[in-house]
Amino acid sequence: MKKFLWLFLLSGAAATAQHNLTIEEATYGQYQQYAPKSLVSPQWRPDTHTLTYLDDTYQKLIGRSENGNWEEKTFLTKEDLGNALKVKYPNTKFALQIFPYGYSWKDKNTIVFEADSEDNSYAVLFDVGTKTVINAFAHVSDSQNYISPDGKNLAWLQENNIVITADAGKDIKVTNDADKGIVNGSDYVHRQEFGIDKGMWWSPDSKNLLYYRKAETMVADFPLVQWDTRIAEVKDIKYPMAGMKSEEVTLVVYNIATQQKTTLKTEGPKEQFLTCVTWSPDSKNVYVGVLNREQNHLKLNKYDAATGNFIRTLFEEESKTYVEPLHDLTFVPGHNDQFLYRSEKDGYEQLYLYNTDGKLLKNLGFGNVVIINLHSFDKDAKNVFYTGTANTGLDRQLYKVNLKTGKTTQITTTSGTHTDIVSSDGELAQDSFSNTTTPNDVSIITTKNGKATTLFKAENPFTGQTNLPKMELVSLTAADGKTPLNGRIIYPADFDASKKYPVMVYVYGGPHAQLVTNDWLGGARLFDYYMAQNGYVVFTLDNRGSDARGRDFEHVVHRRLGVNEMADQMKGIDFLKSKSFVDADRIGVYGWSFGGFMTTSLMLDHADTFKVGVAGGPVCDWKYYEVMYGERYMDMPQENPEGYAETNVIDKAPKLQGHLLVIHGAQDNVVVQQHSMEFIQACIANGKQVDYFLYPTHEHNVRGKDRYHLNKKIAEYFNTYLKK
Structure with a gap:
């Protein structure tokens, strides 16, 4: 907040x-x-055709209704919420400075939001009709918390333990583990890989709470030095490095009435991964994706919630590379025996309709479309809506698919990026659309026929303020000679094709990231345009291994992270060198995290090409990275010594020729500082000069006001060593 x-x-x-x-x-x-004009926190009011969102001052909740001809009206105000809280809790001082932008609709008549007081935070249930507080549950500020479906209980975290607060204000200590190496109910399980974003799940009938229990006492400690005391202190974190001992996780069901705990019998090795955790609609069973540590064999299992007993394996998924489950199951409304499962097993992440006996009822995939977001069903659950890719991954479009026939209909058609939310009956969608020439067009779409009602068209926010340099999306061919790649080039300000310009390549290149998109600014950061305004050609290429192009496009990284990615990036360099306005002797590269790894790798493996590099939070040796991500792509160091050696930039330090600035956050708990320190030591040992900068209080990314300091440092480094 x-x-x-x-x-x-x-x-x-x-x-x-x-x-x-x-x-x-x-x-x-x-x-x-x-920022182009947009809607803040837009949501459909359930079971209505009313769209709600915050006004520009963040003081009001605005409503637009189909019955009101989509005209804006004030729905609720910050004062409405504040006054109701004062009535309910006259002795508590709430700090409600804006209308809570994180509000959500629980049902047609109830919103849920967080309100801070001097001592606690409160999860609030609010009746929009009577403008009264139904209930408010006190919990520790910034703690993860979940309201039960019936609205009578709040489960929240107090450090590593779970507390349930009842509507009468009574607290139940669900767990009481004094050892901080036992973590209950946290979403920070399996390093938040596999799509994990929560650690507790209420049963639909609100009678049971399912939660992760993570034991990590056996995981190695990694020290993070804290510099804010008279004598610096060490904060240890649990960090399971590739090939080493990992955490042991179980799933526990807590019965509210009996206060008894039942552990699901997820038999198998203790270091397997538990994913796709989903309650059955009748609250009797729990479905769990059990993935082996090798991450190449998934079992979708069904368990009895009351006894914890294993019932059956519905289906299995295996791969020669890796299986990566990322989503919980989605049950079909009105069909407790049918659910949707998302998988890329056939090449693209798509939908599959199964029954609870494990029988595949329908493959709902459509061409090479990759699902990005799954939306709601229509009124009778005949169709389900989702946002998927188009145009070789550059576009995002809204689709619907019929569950019975498998027929897919593309609802939005204009090339670009459509961001949609669908009404609870599936009849309407609020669509925000942009492409490289459109800042943001916001409309209401009738999903049956695609008819659109425009709410507003955002003006170009740069008009009269600054002249942005020209940006162009380009297509190249990958190093395999056949795969098309998407690229983006931003030309220098006042571009003159007869001149020679330096180049800054901005790179990420790793899984689950896409930098080039057909939307406003082409997916670029404004910092890229700043560098172009200051005389650089700024170039970005989404190589094989990056996101939104399907399984085979990504899985080329397996066991050799960076190898095929660099080969594709060098095709981008060939493209640049073919341009008469590119100065081939002044090419630099910048990236962060996986992009920092790519930057360092390119500077060393292609030292004759890259004269300047800035590597932020770089992975330097994958054996220092964590189990879940690292072993998925590289296997264990014991299993793939050649791959680890081939991608180790520490051993390549003798190749360094150009100017390289390495930046790291001293509190980085993702790419720990050992990576860059080992690399710096190798540079020293080999007589190679390298620049190093540390942000003492930052973790993996430099955020907040210090981001300005970071960008200034990067720009000045390029200006010093690359710009004549």
């Missing part, structure tokens, strides 16, 4: 006359004064 308010307050900065972007604007402006 505090971070959001800080950004919100900054957004009030006064506009200035037309000028080149400042480094501050390049850092924050994309989310503030240069």
Whole structure:
């Protein structure tokens, strides 16, 4: 909340006359004064055709209704919420500065939101009709918390233990583990891989709470030095490195009435992964995806919630590379024996309709479309809606598929990025659309025929403020000679094709990330445009291994992270060198995290090409990375010594020729600092000069006000060593 308010307050900065972007604007402006007009927290009110969202001042909840001809009306105000809280809790002082942007609809008449007081946070249930507080559950600020479906209980975390607060205000200590190495109910299980974003699940009937129990006492400690005391102190974190001992996880059912716990009998090795956790609609069973540590064999199992007994394996999924479950099951409304399962087993992440006996009823896939977001069903659950890819992964479109026939209909058609939310009956969708020439068009779409009612068309926020350099999306062929790749080139300001310009390549290149998209700014950061305004050609390429192009496109990384990715990036360099305006002697590269690994790798393996590099939070040796991500792509070091050796940039330090700046957060708990320290030591041992900068208080990313400092440092480094 505090971070959001800080950004919100900054957004009030006064506009200035037309000028080149400042480094501050390049850092924050994309989310503030240069953000196209949009709806804040739009949601459909359940079982209605009313769309709600926050007004521009974040003080009101606005409603637009089909019956009201989609005209704006004030639905609720911050004062409505504050006054109701005062009535319910006259002795508690709430700090409600804005209408809660994280509000959600529980049902047609109830919203849920968080409200902070001087001492606690409260999860609030609010009746929108009577404008009264139904209930408010106190919990520790910033703790994970979940309201039961019946609204009578709140499960929340107090450090590593679970507390349930009843509507009468009584607290139940579900777990009492004094050892911090036993973690209950946290979403930080399996390092949040496999799509894990919660650690507790209420049963649909609200009688049971299912939760993760993670034992990590046996996992090695990694020290993070804290610099804010008179004598620096060490904070140990549990960090399971590739090939080493990992955490042991179980799933436990807690019965509210009996206060008894039942552990699901997920038999198998203790270090397997438990994913896709889903209650059956009747609250009798729990479905779990059990994935082996090798991550190449998944079993979708069914368990009895009352006894914890294993019932059956519904189906299995195996791969020569890896299986990566990312989503819980989605049961079909009105059909307790049918669910949707998402998998890329046939090449693209798509939908499969199964019954609870494990029989495949229908393959609901459509061409090479990759599902990005699964939306709601229509009224009779005949169709389900989802957002998927198009145009070689550049576009996002809204689709619906008939569960019985498998027929898929593309609802939105204009090339670009459609971001949609679908009404609970499936009849309407609120569509936000952008492409490289459209900042944001917001409309209401009738899903039956695609008819659109425009709410507004956002103006270009840069008009009269700054002239953005020209941006162009390009297509290249990968190093395999056949696969098309998407790229983006931003030309220098006042571009003159007869001149020679330096190049900054911005790279990520790893799984689950896509940098080039057909939307406003082409998926680029405003910092990229800032560098172009300052005389650089700025180039980005989504190589094989990156997101939204399907299984085979990504899985080429297996056991050799960085190898095929670099080969594709060098095809991008060939493309650049073919341009008369590119100075081939002044090419630099910048990236963070996997992009930092790519930057360092390119600087070393292609030292004759890259003269300058900035590597942020770089992986330098995959054996120092964590089990879940690292072993998925590289297997264990014991199993793949050749692959680990081939991709180890520490051993390649003698190849360094150009100017390389390595940046790391001292509190990085993702790519721990050992990576860059080992690399720096290798550079010293080999007489190679390298620049190093540390952000003492930051973790894996440099956020907040210090992001400005980071971007300034990067720009100055390129200007010093690459710009004549």
